[in-house]
Structure formats: C-alpha cells, structure tokens
Amino acid sequence: MSVFAMYVRQDEFRSNVSESLLGATCDTPLLESFALWIGGPGEDADDEELDGAALDLFGGKAPPRLAKLAIGGWKLSWDSPAFGNLTSLRVASPNRCGSQCFVDALSRMSSLEELFLTRCVPLNFGLDHEDIAMTIDFPRLSTLSFDDHMSLCTALLRRVRFHCLAHLVVIAESCEREGNEEYAYAALFDVCRSHLELYFFTYPACHLAVESTLYSMQAAALSMSDERTGQLEDVLLLSIALEGPMHGRALVDAELLAWSFNVIPGREVRSLQCRLPHHHQLHPRFWTQTVSAAFPRLEGLFVDEKTLRGVMGALVQETPAAGRIAQIQMQEDGVYVSPQELSFPNLRHLIAPMTAPLPPIYTAVLNHRQISGLPIWLTRPMQ
Structure with a gap:
C-alpha cells in the first residue's frame, strides 16, 4: 500500500x-x-x-x-x-507541545515543501522569558499555511527563515481587543512583508486581488514569471481572517487594507481587483492617497458596484466644480491637467458590474479625464 x-x-x-x-x-x-x-x-x-x-x-x-x-x-x-523525509505535512489540533520540542521537530524537517498547521503553535511561543534555540530554517518550503492566535502567528513567522517561500496563508484570530489591536495587525503584516520581499524582488507582482468581508480579508498577487511568454504564475496567497465583536470599528477597514497593500511591492502592480462588503464606506482619500500611492503605475481597476462609487467619488474631487463641467466639455481644445495633479495618472480601465445606467456625473468625470489627456473607460465585465 x-x-x-x-x-x-x-x-x-x-x-x-x-x-x-x-x-x-x-x-x-x-x-x-x-x-x-x-x-x-x-x-x-x-x-x-x-x-x-x-x-x-x-x-x-x-x-x-x-x-x-x-x-x-x-x-x-x-x-x-516519521517526520524525517517529509515533503508535505498537515497537522491539526490537539497537538500543542512545549516550545523547544516544537522547534526541534520543525528543525528536523529540512525537506518540507508544504506545511499546514492548525492550532499547533505552543501557547507560550515567542514570550520574552522563553529561552528557545532559534531559528527554524526551511530551505525548500514554498507553501506555508497556519491557523492560530494572531500573536502566535506573528511569533512563528519571526523565528523562521525561508529560501523560496511563494504561498503564505495566515488565518489569525485576534485576541488583542484591549487597545493594542493596531500594533498586532501592523506587526503581523510587517513580518509577512519581510518574508515575501525577496520573492517579489525576483518576480514583481503585476496584479493584486483583494476580497474582504467585515471580519476577513483575502489577497492574492500574480507575478510575471516569464517575460517572453507573458505567462502569469500565482506566487502569493495571503489570507487574514480576524474574529471580533459586532460593535466597534470594522475589523477590515481602510487602515487594515493599507497594511495589506504594503506587503506587496507596488512598483510593478498594473491592475487591482477589489471587492469590499456592501456596507463598507471608505473615504475618497483612501483611493486618492492610499491606493494611488501604493500602486503608482496602476492601469486597471476591477471593482464591485459599491466600491466603484467610492472610486468615482475620489475622481470627482479631481474634477472642476459641477457647474464648470459642461463648459469644459464644450471647449474644442479641451483642458490639460498635469498627471501629477491626479490620482491614478496611468489609469485606463475601470471595470465594474453596473446594474443601472451610468450616472451623469460618472460620464462627466470620465470625459474630463479624457480631455485632460488621460483616456479612461468604464467597462462592464463579460457575463
């Protein structure tokens, strides 16, 4: 057998x-x-x-x-x-042990290519008083997935070293609900970025897809693996699942999304696919400042209809007052606006599943971009 x-x-x-x-x-x-x-x-x-x-x-x-x-x-x-020659290991609770035992076991698994851990990190892992011989080295590991408390996820990521990590899945339950949650989120994203920087330096991401609910977020990036063929390779899956009470601020908010953007170097990202909860209301500054700054070469936006309203709201702020739009459209020579004065200066395509006729203000904004020398189209995706 x-x-x-x-x-x-x-x-x-x-x-x-x-x-x-x-x-x-x-x-x-x-x-x-x-x-x-x-x-x-x-x-x-x-x-x-x-x-x-x-x-x-x-x-x-x-x-x-x-x-x-x-x-x-x-x-x-x-x-x-039995752990000695494994290339793939998947362990689920209840399998917590002592910190040193845990480290020693993982250190012996030098052949691992895939590792999936569900509630297996020792509860005292990463504490200052823990005298553990570190670091854990994974020379061949390309896929890492674990589900645990946020502090344990962060502690484990801080004490491991990868050489070819390409897929990272973190399902982190937040226990830091007494005022230091921002620090916990920032620390988790920061250590994720430190591990993925080397990979994205070799294979710059060209497409980022973010899908979030009120309590969870998933982000996937695609990288150009072969410039001659243009073939795309899935190089990252970063999934953050957060649990919290219904009251208070939304767990997935503008700040958390901004941290997720920082995980992926945005210098080569050309398209962003973003799906947010229908009850999400992000300030236009999120699009004109955060997203535009994170992805300066962005050419395409794929958004749901609710998110589109926020994007267009940001573009409206760049447009002259509504009373002047008609006058500008009537000028034969058009009006030139420096790209440096606009958010998304390279944006060419907005793709959204519009269920109703295009509002006049949307048409006016798009026309304004075009006469400013920056063509942009609002397109419905193929059904």
Missing part, C-alpha cells in the same frame, strides 16, 4: 485499530502518503488536549518512502522519526 487515508470517529477508534495502524507490528515499506483524521469529541477542542498519551507513528519507525503526512484529532509524538 502506498496511499492511506481515513476519517473515523473517536469513539470508533479502538486501541486494537491504533495498534494495527500505528503500532510496532505495522509494516509499511511502500507507504508514501498517510492521512488519519479522528473526529468527534476533541476534534475542535481549541486549546484543549485529548486525554491519554501521544501516539508514536508506525511504532517508532520511519517508512522509507513516506513523503506526505496529514493528521488531526489525535495527539502525536513530535519526536517521531
């Missing part, structure tokens, strides 16, 4: 089954992929640990061909030799 995958309820996972699957009598010379997920009580136990001792995979032996391992819902022994 080369591939094994099983999902079983905890009350059905008898000791004799665990012995035959994981015990000393388990002979697995051909095993390449192993997945065992145990559901029921304890599967979503948050920070609680299951009762009983940790199970040692394969009776303390390492299957010679094992490359992919996925486990969840049961406790494993982090010092198992």
